[in-house]
Amino acid sequence: MLMEGGPATAAIPPHSTATVAPPRYSLPPCRFYSEDVLFCVDVDVESKAEMAKGRAITRLDAIKQALLLFVHTKLSMNPDHRFAFSILAQSVSWLRKEFSSEVDSALSAVRAITAADSSYGLADITQLFRIAAHEAKKSRAQGRLFRVILIYCRSSACPQHQWPVSQKLFTMDVIYLHDKPSSENCPQKVYDALVDALEHVSEYEGYIFESGQGLTRVLFRQMCMLLSHPQQRCVQDDLDFPKSLVRKSPPQTDAATLGIKGSSLYLKHHVANRYPDNTRFNNRRSCKAFSIQGSLVTGRPSSSVSVSDAEMGGSIDTIKDYSLKVADPELHALIEKEKQRQFNCLELIASENFTSRAVMEASGSCLTNKYSEGLPGKRYYGGNEYIDQVETLCQQRALEAFHLDKHKWGVNVQPLSGSPANFEVYTALLSPHDRIMGLDLPHGGHLSHGFMTPKRRVSGTSIFFESMPYRLDESTGFVDYDMLEKTALLFRPKLIIAGASAYPRDFDYPRMRKIADAVGAFLMMDMAHISGLVAAEVAADPFEYCDVVTTTTHKSLRGPRGGMIFYKKDPVLGVDLESAISNAVFPGLQVISNCKTLATGLVELGYKLVSGGTDNHLVLVDLRPQGIDGARVEKILDISSITLNKNSVPGDKSALVPGGIRIGTPAMTTRGLKEKDFEAVADFIHEGVQIALKAKACVKGTKLKDFMDYVESPDFSLKESVSEVKKKVEALTNQFPMPGV
Ligand SMILES: Cc1ncc(COP(=O)(O)O)c(C=O)c1O
Incomplete structure (x- = not known):
């Protein structure tokens, strides 16, 4: 259970082909193997209390032994760990500021700790947090993990702090040695305050142990528990x-x-x-x-x-x-x-992302227990006073995120996801069998934009409404607006839908507005894929031209799974954007820059991209010139720890064995990858494609199933090559923390 951080490959990945028995405890691999540990020892007079009646050993004596036990043991596990020492009087000050791996240095620091003769009263640990945050940044820059171990000895004085935490930068553990509770003291209150403090700052699982027994071996055992690496606890x-x-x-x-x-x-x-x-x-x-x-x-x-x-x-x-x-x-x-x-895995599915711990906490909260049909202030159930506030807050933030004027735009934040949001818009604006026009699915559109095949109405949106798709100009890979205009004038739709699942370019909203106006249609944008980019103002703004805008909340926006519908409050075209608000919603520029780097890398490697490039978070690679399809490449990349999806490209015949792959950069940008990392990503994908081509040549049959069976069979001769790519991929991914875990 308590393991030091080993090499990142120590934990066996789920789909590993390795035959070794899985370890009994498979803990997540950690990013930082070496730790910088800052001890903070309480030197109040209470640290002079005897550990137990009749025994001459004081708390501070026992603490000193425990510290040395800890230092020795940690160094025997990894001689690169470093230690520094501070003391807590009224406030915290350095005792030994240099982080050192030398036992002698620790020994002399420990020897220098002396207890006060009287009580300090106040125990302000703000300075401890300040020092730790400062030092943690330095440690992090050196690829090290920063920890604080506070040993607290006061039975009546609660620790206090004024630490306006915005970022958790280090892990904190606490050992609390106290007197037995009596009418004269309040160790329970102190313990609660210590838990609060720990909670306030600790990045990874921080442990808190207490003891009022005065037994040295209990203290030693607790200290041993703290030997565990915070990322593997x-x-x-x-x-x-x-x-x-x-x-x-x-x-x-x-x-x-x-x-x-x-x-x-x-x-x-x-x-x-x-x-x-x-x-x-x-x-x-x-x-x-x-x-x-x-x-x-x-x-x-x-x-x-x-x-x-x-x-x-x-x-x-x-x-x-x-x-x-x-x-x-x-x-x-x-x-x-x-x-x-x-x-x-290298997560390159364009519609996925890594959400934050905070979002996970909110979505896994007691809010899940509540029915709240209706709208804030107008509910069909009681007990919605806080839900109303939550929903109103959510609406306000949604409008702010997209720089919308609340007098001109409203938002419904209740849809469960993007497809229901779209269907709700159709239900609101259209009558059954009214006509809609959306980008055809094989050309990058979404199922919920009215997709149907010549034989079957595949989506509910084509069953209840009459749908005519518009498409890309196959020679350029851009939306064929001329054709859209021509067919719209003939078809006379009531709703035109902009937005896509696999289109690497911005939409031409002014042009689409003009076409919609010419035929008297509503114009809706489904910005599910690019809403993070819109919020960050690095993609064209659909609100200026559209009547309704829908989105999911979990793709580039990085929120929980959900959907939203923005609707104009009055019919005036154009929107007064609110003055600049933080675009911290999403690192939009980095996403696009990473995507452009990836696109350039792939083009340099000889790949054909639909539309020749990208304006947003995804690239669509046409693999047909390489002599391979998206399904086979997806499979090889999947077993190489690269997750992306096969995708139709213009001119494709089959959706099951489409000619391309779609690659998105939001998720890995969230984990911190930059342009140079995406150059490597392009190379990994290229290596995967080469393996897929070789594998295809080894397979006897021509069906996709033959290929899949071969790759999964013991005869698959390219396992080594796959493992090599996988190793390189995981060496990259394992360097970057994953939010929320
Ligand atoms: C453009 C677009 N709209 C809507 C959706 C549907 O979202 P959800 O799967 O949350 O229903 C998607 C999903 O990928 C999408 O790409």
Whole structure:
């Protein structure tokens, strides 16, 4: 469970062809192997308290031994770890500022720690956070992980801070040694304040341990728990205390005796109640944000640990609320595998992204419990006072994100995703069998824009409405607006839809507005793919010309899964954009710049791109000149840890074996890849295409299935080449953190 960070390839990827047995614990690989650890030792007079009655050893003596134990052990695991020391009096100051891997340096720093003779009263740890944030940036720049270990000894004085955290830059652990609770002190309150502080700053899972028992071996054991690498930790609730350490039986009411695994109560009482004289802390984090945040995705403990009162020896029959890991280990294991797949793979699906921890927390929250039909202030259910505020806030932010004037534009933020949002617009504006025109799916449009084949009305939007597509000019790869104009004048649609799933260029909104006006149609833009770019003002603004704009929230916008519909509040064309607001919604320029680099790289490698290039977040590669198709290349890239999708290109005959691939840059831009990385991406894709071509030549049959069977068979002779690409890909991806995990 507690493993030092090994090489990134240590964890076996889910689809690895390796035959070695999987490790018992497969923890996510970590990015930083070497740690910089800043100790902060409380030197208040309370650190002079004796560890236990009758024993001459003080808390500070025991702490010093524990620090040296920690330093020695860490260095024996990795001699590159470094340590520095600070002390907490009224505030925090340096004791040994230079981070050093020398044991002697640690020894002399530890020797220099002395306790005060009187109480400081105040314990302000703002300076600790300031120092740590500053140093953490330096460590990060050197590819190292920064940690703080605070050892706190005051039973009545809560630590305080004024740290306006905007970014979590380091991991913090706390060990709290305190007196037994009495009417004179308040260790529970202090503990809660320490949990709050830890929560406030800790980037990865920070541990907090407490003890009022005065036992040195408990302190040593806690220190050993902190040896774990913060990026490879289990959540604190899942810590496995070795049986040999559990000498005394817990009392009958202890959750441990009742076998309630997976709850922090189990862990904390399990530890706390082993000793008859121990404090009985309510040291569940369940009442704290720490565990309310809980989710499998974040790796945090599950929300409120609700062990029934009956199980606790009480009589009230309440609920058991185990973490997913405990309640459904099978599903938990699959999610963990998916997490690892996402971490290892080069994610180039143009409609996907990596959302943030904060978004995951919000989507995995109690909001999921609530029905809220209607609109804010006009609901069919009670109990919506906060949901109303959430929805109103969401509307305000949506308008702000796209620089819209709330007097001119309104937004409905309720659609579950992009397709329902589109269908809701059609339902609102059209009658059954009214006519619509959208970009044909084989030319880059979306299913929900009225797609149908000569034989079948494939989408609900072509079943309930009459659809005539417009297409690309196959010679240029750009939308054929002349043809659109001609057919619109004949077809007279009620709605023209701009927007696409696989079109690497901006739409010509003024031209489309003109055509819509000429035939009396509404003009709608489905900006699902490019909404992040629109918000960042690096793509043309559809709001200036369209009557309705729909979007998903999870693609380039990087939000949770959902959809939105923006509608003009009055019929005046053009929109007064609000003055500049932060375009921090999305790193739009970088996405486009990465995409252009990728496009250039591919062109230099001899590939043909639909339209010859890109204005946005995706490129569409026509592989037919290479003598291969998108399906075969997608398969080879997939087993090489490159995730993208096959895609139709103009002139294609089959949607199942289309001639191209679509490659998007939003997700990997989110993880921090820059232009030079995308040059490498172009090379990886090229290597994959070469392997696909060789594999195709080895296959006897001509069907796609023959190819797939061959690649999955033991006879596949290019496994080595695939592994080499995969290794290079993962060496790149593993350098970049993945948000939300
Ligand atoms: C242009 C466009 N509109 C709508 C959608 C549908 O979004 P969802 O899958 O969330 O329904 C997509 C999906 O990729 C899309 O590309």
